[in-house]
Amino acid sequence: xxxxxxxxxxxxxxxxxxxxxxxxxxxxxxxAMRYTTLGDGKRxxxxxxxxxxALFNVAQRSGLRAAAAIEMVHxxxxxxxxxxxxxxxxxxxxxxxxxxKFDEATAILAGDALLTKAFExxxxxxxxxxxxxxxxxxxxxxxxxxxxxxxxxxxxxxVAEGMELxxxxxxxxxRMKTGELIVISCEAGAILGKASADERHNLQHYAYDIGLxxxxxxxxxxxxxxxxxxxxxxxxxxxxxxxxxxSFLGVERAREQATMLSEQAIEHLDVFGDKAEPLRxxxxxxVNRSS
Amino acid sequence: xxxxxxxxxxxxxxxxxxxxxxxxxxxxxxxAMRYTTLGDGKRxxxxxxxxxxALFNVAQRSGLRAAAAIEMVHxxxxxxxxxxxxxxxxxxxxxxxxxxKFDEATAILAGDALLTKAFExxxxxxxxxxxxxxxxxxxxxxxxxxxxxxxxxxxxxxVAEGMELxxxxxxxxxRMKTGELIVISCEAGAILGKASADERHNLQHYAYDIGLxxxxxxxxxxxxxxxxxxxxxxxxxxxxxxxxxxSFLGVERAREQATMLSEQAIEHLDVFGDKAEPLRxxxxxxVNRSS
Numbered sequence: 330x331x332x333x334x335x336x337x338x339x340x341x342x343x344x345x346x347x348x349x350x351x352x353x354x355x356x357x358x359x360x361a362m363r364y365t366t367l368g369d370g371k372r373x374x375x376x377x378x379x380x381x382x383a384l385f386n387v388a389q390r391s392g393l394r395a396a397a398a399i400e401m402v403h404x405x406x407x408x409x410x411x412x413x414x415x416x417x418x419x420x421x422x423x424x425x426x427x428x429x430k431f432d433e434a435t436a437i438l439a440g441d442a443l444l445t446k447a448f449e450x451x452x453x454x455x456x457x458x459x460x461x462x463x464x465x466x467x468x469x470x471x472x473x474x475x476x477x478x479x480x481x482x483x484x485x486x487x488v489a490e491g492m493e494l495x496x497x498x499x500x501x502x503x504r505m506k507t508g509e510l511i512v513i514s515c516e517a518g519a520i521l522g523k524a525s526a527d528e529r530h531n532l533q534h535y536a537y538d539i540g541l542x543x544x545x546x547x548x549x550x551x552x553x554x555x556x557x558x559x560x561x562x563x564x565x566x567x568x569x570x571x572x573x574x575x576s577f578l579g580v581e582r583a584r585e586q587a588t589m590l591s592e593q594a595i596e597h598l599d600v601f602g603d604k605a606e607p608l609r610x611x612x613x614x615x616v617n618r619s620s
Numbered sequence: 621x622x623x624x625x626x627x628x629x630x631x632x633x634x635x636x637x638x639x640x641x642x643x644x645x646x647x648x649x650x651x652a653m654r655y656t657t658l659g660d661g662k663r664x665x666x667x668x669x670x671x672x673x674a675l676f677n678v679a680q681r682s683g684l685r686a687a688a689a690i691e692m693v694h695x696x697x698x699x700x701x702x703x704x705x706x707x708x709x710x711x712x713x714x715x716x717x718x719x720x721k722f723d724e725a726t727a728i729l730a731g732d733a734l735l736t737k738a739f740e741x742x743x744x745x746x747x748x749x750x751x752x753x754x755x756x757x758x759x760x761x762x763x764x765x766x767x768x769x770x771x772x773x774x775x776x777x778x779v780a781e782g783m784e785l786x787x788x789x790x791x792x793x794x795r796m797k798t799g800e801l802i803v804i805s806c807e808a809g810a811i812l813g814k815a816s817a818d819e820r821h822n823l824q825h826y827a828y829d830i831g832l833x834x835x836x837x838x839x840x841x842x843x844x845x846x847x848x849x850x851x852x853x854x855x856x857x858x859x860x861x862x863x864x865x866x867s868f869l870g871v872e873r874a875r876e877q878a879t880m881l882s883e884q885a886i887e888h889l890d891v892f893g894d895k896a897e898p899l900r901x902x903x904x905x906x907v908n909r910s911s
Contacts, residue, residue, distance in 0.1 A: 438775050449763055452762060453759055461751040464758070471740035472740055484648060488648055
């Protein structure tokens with residue numbers, strides 16, 4: 330998807346500007362933050378931010394800074410998730426994970442610093458002239474990423490090991506663990522653009538649907554994907570005896586479900602007309618990707 | 621110090637309100653966040669926030685919420701600092717550290733969630749009606765706690781192991797690792813109270829001086845304090861061969877230096893008159909405490 334990679338590059342440039350490694354003895358920290366964020370990710374969340382912001386003619390710089398902040402939060406969550414005490418992963422996007430490349434202490438601190446930096450970026454005047462917008466961005470991201478959102482979802486994922494989750498419980502887990510950050514990515518565009526309640530509502534629904542579709546596609550890749558293509562270890566869920574959408578529905582019905590969610594997501598974009606074409610393309614891309 | 625313990629209790633009540641443990645399966649996360657923040661800490665930073673806010677007649681509720689947010693950041697940093705990959709401490713304030721009481725994964729996530737919650741609290745309307753104030757609080761805390769402040773200081777502390785630091789280098793390390801959070805504690809009061817640049821400047825200088833005095837007092841306690849009184853392992857710095865103010869200056873000169881800094885800090889408060897009495901008392905307390 331061409332617009333996805335163009336946006337990924339633009340966000341990468343902003344991240345590169347925001348994370349300057351100097352010659353202070355602690356530069357190892359910034360090096361680890363850069364290693365974690367400046368790789369070849371798809372940058373789906375940043376794309377959602379800028380594509381949503383574009384619906385409301387938000388200045389490009391504002392969208393890119395908010396996108397960079399949310400990408401920092403996503404990347405920090407991966408770094409901490411990969412730690413030995415958590416998922417204990419050595420490989421991410423085909424490269425050594427942060428604690429393998431550096432060390433565990435550095436990975437913990439780099440994650441902490443990325444999370445902190447995200448809020449610094451959102452709260453800075455350069456992101457938007459209106460302080461109400463900046464405070465709203467911070468509040469929405471903190472809620473999405475915290476104990477009632479992403480981190481809560483990670484905790485739930487850990488305590489659910491060995492529990493028999495049903496589909497509503499798996500849905501809740503995924504909504505917290507990965508869905509909320511996808512929703513705030515779209516909401517950030519709406520906040521920056523001072524969207525109406527109705528517009529924001531539609532974007533939220535779009536985001537929830539593609540978030541779930543994205544997760545099902547991820548589960549399918551874990552079952553069917555090749556390690557070298559996906560860029561991380563596959564077959565992990567089955568190995569861990571983890572209940573996923575695919576283990577419940579089977580491959581075929583899971584694929585149908587993802588496609589149905591993608592189409593449902595697109596319907597929520599009707600109100601935005603042609604301007605929402607990039608978001609429609611993304612909804613298709615998400616369920617058809619191979620990595 | 622009576623006003624210190626009264627304030628600690630008031631901040632504890634706000635923290636208790638902000639961290640509600642429900643019956644969702646992931647309640648373990650909130651339990652760990654509560655365990656980490658609701659103990660018997662001195663709560664020096666929250667005291668600095670509310671005492672600074674009181675100089676400008678800030679509403680009590682605003683001061684207490686900002687104080688709770690900064691305490692969350694302090695507590696998260698202790699939880700991550702105590703992890704096996706970092707300082708590997710089993711005891712904190714006389715109790716098992718978070719990863720001992722719960723487990724490592726929960727401690728990592730509880731730290732992450734506390735850091736995130738701090739920004740959620742600061743950005744919420746309930747903290748201050750003016751969004752500019754809320755955005756400024758977030759920005760100042762993120763700068764103090766991030767790669768150029770506290771987390772950068774922790775990284776520096778790790779890479780400095782085995783290096784021969786001189787006094788200016790130790791001063792820089794401590795200013796980053798512990799000083800910046802003490803400064804933002806005083807600044808938060810100034811931001812909430814829309815203080816003049818001159819008033820803010822004086823509070824910053826006061827904070828830098830007591831921050832350094834606090835650290836020297838800490839180093840002295842590590843050398844001279846009894847474990848059961850200090851509530852954590854003592855003699856650690858010497859054991860680790862760590863360069864501290866005390867190892868450079870010796871006990872007597874270090875104590876003189878701390879007293880000098882405390883007196884110098886108090887001079888910066890002249891502009892505030894009698895209202896600054898609680899901050900003066902704290903400056904004395906810091907260098908005379910036994911735990």
